[in-house]
Amino acid sequence: MARAHVEFIQSQVLDWQPWPYQQGVVYKQLSVDAETQATTGIFKYSAGWLEQEAYWLDSEEEFFVLKGEITINGVRYGEGYYGYFPANYLRKTLKANKDTVIIRFIDQSPKAIKYQCGDLVPEVTKAAIEGINTFDMHWDKGELDKKLAHLDFGRKILRIDDTTKAKTFLYMVSPQTYPPNWCGPREHHPTVEESFCVTGTLAGNHGVMRTGAYFWRPPGIPHGPYGSRTGCVLLIRFVGGEHINHWSDENYPFIFDAKYAPVLPDNMLLAGKKEWLPEPF
Ligand SMILES: [Fe+2]
Numbered sequence: 001m002a003r004a005h006v007e008f009i010q011s012q013v014l015d016w017q018p019w020p021y022q023q024g025v026v027y028k029q030l031s032v033d034a035e036t037q038a039t040t041g042i043f044k045y046s047a048g049w050l051e052q053e054a055y056w057l058d059s060e061e062e063f064f065v066l067k068g069e070i071t072i073n074g075v076r077y078g079e080g081y082y083g084y085f086p087a088n089y090l091r092k093t094l095k096a097n098k099d100t101v102i103i104r105f106i107d108q109s110p111k112a113i114k115y116q117c118g119d120l121v122p123e124v125t126k127a128a129i130e131g132i133n134t135f136d137m138h139w140d141k142g143e144l145d146k147k148l149a150h151l152d153f154g155r156k157i158l159r160i161d162d163t164t165k166a167k168t169f170l171y172m173v174s175p176q177t178y179p180p181n182w183c184g185p186r187e188h189h190p191t192v193e194e195s196f197c198v199t200g201t202l203a204g205n206h207g208v209m210r211t212g213a214y215f216w217r218p219p220g221i222p223h224g225p226y227g228s229r230t231g232c233v234l235l236i237r238f239v240g241g242e243h244i245n246h247w248s249d250e251n252y253p254f255i256f257d258a259k260y261a262p263v264l265p266d267n268m269l270l271a272g273k274k275e276w277l278p279e280p281f
Contacts, residue, residue: 002034003031003033003038003192003216003218004264004265005218005221005263006030006214006216006217006262006264006265006268007215007217007221007223007262007263007264008206008207008213009215009264009268009271009272010210011212011214012276013272013276014028014029014030014271016028016044017029019041019043021110021112022051023052024045024046024049025044025049026043026044027041027042027043027044028042029041030103030196031194031216036108037110037111038059038107038108038109039104039106039110040103040104040106040214040216041104042066042102042103042104043104044099044100044101045070045096045099045102046096046099047096047098047099047100049095049096050094050095050096051091051093051094051095053114053115054090054092054093054114054115055091055113056087056089056090056112056113056115056122057085057089057108057109057111057112057113058087058088058108058109058111059087059106059107059109059110060084060085060106060107060108060126061089061104061106061107062082062083062084062085062104062105062168062237063082063083063102063103063104063105064081064082064102064235065077065081065101066079066102066103066198067079067100068096068097068098068100068101069096069097069100070094070095070097070100070102071094071097072091072093073091073092073093074093075130076097077102078133080133081131081134082132082158082168083128083129083130084158084159084168085128086124086126086128087108087122087124087125087126088121088123089124089128090115090121092115103235105194105237107240126161126162129158129159132158134156134158134170137156137170139156140154140157141153141154145245147187147245147247150177150178150180150184150227151173151174151177152173152177153171153172153173154171154172155169155170155172156169156170156172157169165241165242165243166191166237166238166239166240166242167237167238167242167243168237168238169235169236170198170233170234170236171195171233171234171235172231172232173200173202173226173228173231174228175200175228175229175230175231176228176229176231177227177228178227178254179226179254182253182254182255183225183251183252183253183254184251184252185224185225185247185249185250185251186205186222186223186224186225186247186248186250186252187222187223187224187245187248188219188222188223188246189238189243189244189245189246190219190220190241190242190244190246191238191239191240191241191242192216192217192218192219192237192239192240193217193237194216194217194236194237194239195234195235195237196212196213196214197209197210197211197213197232197233197234198211198233198234198235199232199233200228200230200232200233201228201229201230201232202227202228202232202234203226203228203229203254203255203256203257204224204226204258205252205258205261206258206261206263207260207275208257208258208260210276210278211278222248225251225252225254226254227254229256260274260275
């Protein structure tokens with residue numbers, strides 16, 4: 001895997017650019033693999049946008065609707081809906097019913113392979129997950145790791161891969177939470193951790209992530225401790241392998257207003273130079 005460490009970027013500071021694989025679609029590139037062009041990005045579809053040709057990808061794809069509504073193969077995906085398409089899943093029809101914004105995770109080449117009438121579509125070997133409304137799922141508040149108890153968190157598991165044990169889930173952190181005595185250990189994982197802040201804020205060692213924040217963290221990088229003034233919902237992926245938490249023996253200090261100190265690849269340095277702040281007043 002040849003993806004750079006991105007931790008973290010507010011997607012608001014990135015520019016929309018044309019997505020070369022679908023006509024009329026623009027996207028913000030959050031992470032890209034230099035070899036395979038595997039891409040995580042935020043994609044925008046205008047109301048009425050219609051895919052003209054059926055296609056499939058060599059890659060698996062996961063997606064989550066941030067805004068609007070899109071119908072794929074007759075299945076409706078509104079705000080907060082999740083889907084997983086295995087490699088070779090044929091997209092027969094796609095239509096944006098409203099102005100729609102989706103975060104898409106494409107782990108191999110994103111090149112669309114157009115279906116011609118009579119083509120043999122390669123075999124699909126994993127089960128698709130279609131039209132899951134995450135609002136209808138319950139937060140699992142069973143505590144698995146006591147070192148995260150201070151976050152008063154909940155999870156909605158969206159998918160665990162049977163083979164690799166890769167996991168995708170929504171993670172909810174309660175408001176007004178911080179580690180005991182304002183300090184705690186750091187965690188790291190044997191796999192990539194990737195995350196998008198769907199709503200709210202989360203303070204950690206790289207600053208305060210806000211709605212729209214994104215990170216791609218390669219394996220083995222210590223992070224935390226965390227806390228949240230407002231609470232938040234994160235979409236989290238452990239990519240390519242099982243989610244395991246390893247903890248440091250030492251404790252590290254926590255503050256709610258940690259300075260924005262990102263790790264960014266060259267192409268994001270300019271956009272991510274200054275902290276992005278919402279201006280509600
Ligand atoms: Fe983590």
